[in-house]
Amino acid sequence: MNLVETIIQSVSQLPPFPAVIHRALALLNDPKSSVSEVVETIQYDQAITANVLRVCNSPYYGLRQTVGSLQEAVMIIGFNPLLEIILGESAGSVLGGSVPGYDLEAGELWKHSVSSALLSQIISQRLHKNQDPMIFTAALIHDIGKVMLNAYMQEQSQAIRELVKTKKVSFQNAERELLGIDHAELSAVIAEQWHFPREIIQAIRYHHSPLSADSDQDVVYLIYLSNLVAMLTGIGGGVDGLSYPGYDEIMYHYKLEEKDIEKFIAQLGEQIKKVEALIQIQKPEENG
Numbered sequence: 001m002n003l004v005e006t007i008i009q010s011v012s013q014l015p016p017f018p019a020v021i022h023r024a025l026a027l028l029n030d031p032k033s034s035v036s037e038v039v040e041t042i043q044y045d046q047a048i049t050a051n052v053l054r055v056c057n058s059p060y061y062g063l064r065q066t067v068g069s070l071q072e073a074v075m076i077i078g079f080n081p082l083l084e085i086i087l088g089e090s091a092g093s094v095l096g097g098s099v100p101g102y103d104l105e106a107g108e109l110w111k112h113s114v115s116s117a118l119l120s121q122i123i124s125q126r127l128h129k130n131q132d133p134m135i136f137t138a139a140l141i142h143d144i145g146k147v148m149l150n151a152y153m154q155e156q157s158q159a160i161r162e163l164v165k166t167k168k169v170s171f172q173n174a175e176r177e178l179l180g181i182d183h184a185e186l187s188a189v190i191a192e193q194w195h196f197p198r199e200i201i202q203a204i205r206y207h208h209s210p211l212s213a214d215s216d217q218d219v220v221y222l223i224y225l226s227n228l229v230a231m232l233t234g235i236g237g238g239v240d241g242l243s244y245p246g247y248d249e250i251m252y253h254y255k256l257e258e259k260d261i262e263k264f265i266a267q268l269g270e271q272i273k274k275v276e277a278l279i280q281i282q283k284p285e286e287n288g
Contacts (some may be wrong), residue, residue: 001198003179003180004179004180004181005151006185007109007148007149007152007180007188008189008245010148011148011176011189011190011193012188014094014138014147014148014150014190014193014194014288015094016047016193016194017090017175017194017195017196018048019062019172019189019209020041020042020044020045020048021090022084022195022277023041023047023053024038024042024083024086025040025083025084025087025133025137026210027135028079028080028082028083028101029132029133029134033072033079035071035075036071038046038074038079038082039070039071039074040127042070042086043070043139043281047089047265048086049070050083051086051089052070052073052082052086053067053068053069053070053073055085056076057162058071061077061081063076066218068236074258076220079133080121080131080133080136080147080282083133083137084117084136087136087137088197089139091110091113091140091144092110092168093111094144094147095109095113095137095141095143095147096109096110097147098148098152099146099282100120100154101146101149101150101151101152101153101154101157102144102146102150102153102238102239102240103157103238103239104236105239108234108236108238108284109143109147109236109238110237111232111235112143112230112235112236112237112238113139113140113143115137115230115233115235115236115268115272116135116140116142116223116226116230117139117140117226118197118271119139119225119226119229119230119264119268120135120136120138120139120222120223121136122264122267122268123225123226123229123264124222125220126260126263127222127254128134128257129222132219133221134197134199134200135145135203135219135222135223137196137200138199138200138204139203139222139223139226139227140202140220140224141190141200142184142187142203142204142223142227142262143183143186143187143189143227144187144190144191144209145182145183145184145185145186145188146183146187146287148186148190149175149179149183149186151179151199153179153181153239154177156178156179157239159178160175160178161239163177163178164233170244170245171240171244172184172207172238172240172244177178182208183203184204184206184207184208184209185205187204188201188204188205189204191204196280198215198216199216199219200219201211202215202219203216203220203222203223204218204223205224206223206224207220207226208224208244209227210224210250211247211250212246221240221250221253221254224242224247224250225250225254225256228246229261229264229265229268230268232261232265233265233268233269235272237257
């Protein structure tokens with residue numbers, strides 16, 4: 001068994017993505033879905049229900065009244081915020097730890113992931129697009145392959161840095177040359193194993209090489225931009241940081257200018273405290 005086969009086989013060590021969240025995601029992405037259908041889908045998952053109520057009653061949302069039931073929570077906060085909470089809990093359990101192979105301390109990868117997801121909403125709003133739950137999901141888990149590559153990266157980190165420096169190649173290409181696979185491709189493999197829709201898989205696979213995508217370009221471009229802006233802020237950049245090419249074609253495609261990127265960063269800055277609060281709320285075992 002070669003190294004790539006060993007790495008891909010290690011994906012089986014990840015717990016399966018909860019089926020209840022898949023069903024909820026499908027409903028939340030269906031404009032015909034009702035509150036009762038969503039509640040019926042998730043109400044028997046005690047962890048999700050408890051987390052939704054905990055977050056709803058926290059300063060993160062700042063509601064005037066205490067929310068006592070799942071149905072009330074959905075009625076008050078709406079479908080998209082509900083998706084943020086239930087996806088955040090599941091992703092946080094995988095992305096919340098340290099990833100030393102990428103120079104990321106505990107919580108940094110998750111903060112980058114949540115920031116990318118929030119930016120997907122900020123950028124979608126600027127482009128007058130609906131806040132698609134699929135795009136939020138893709139942005140949230142686009143770097144999950146880093147978790148599985150962490151051990152191998154710790155062994156090859158210095159060699160990869162040298163390759164980026166001496167050959168002037170992107171970090172992604174250096175990963176592929178020394179490990180046989182890069183974190184974006186492995187993230188897509190994980191999304192496939194978790195049975196996510198094609199749009200999410202494509203956006204994850206090409207989030208560093210958007211012009212290579214042969215389908216679902218709009219979703220791919222949005223995730224590329226969301227990740228790029230998150231990296232520009234320095235949030236969870238880690239060892240790879242900005243060691244990737246930029247694509248002016250995508251800025252031109254959306255008629256975006258440098259001032260738009262600055263506005264995205266400013267808007268994200270306004271929400272960073274919320275991101276940090278959400279991380280603390282959803283990972284209470286790390287508090288104190």
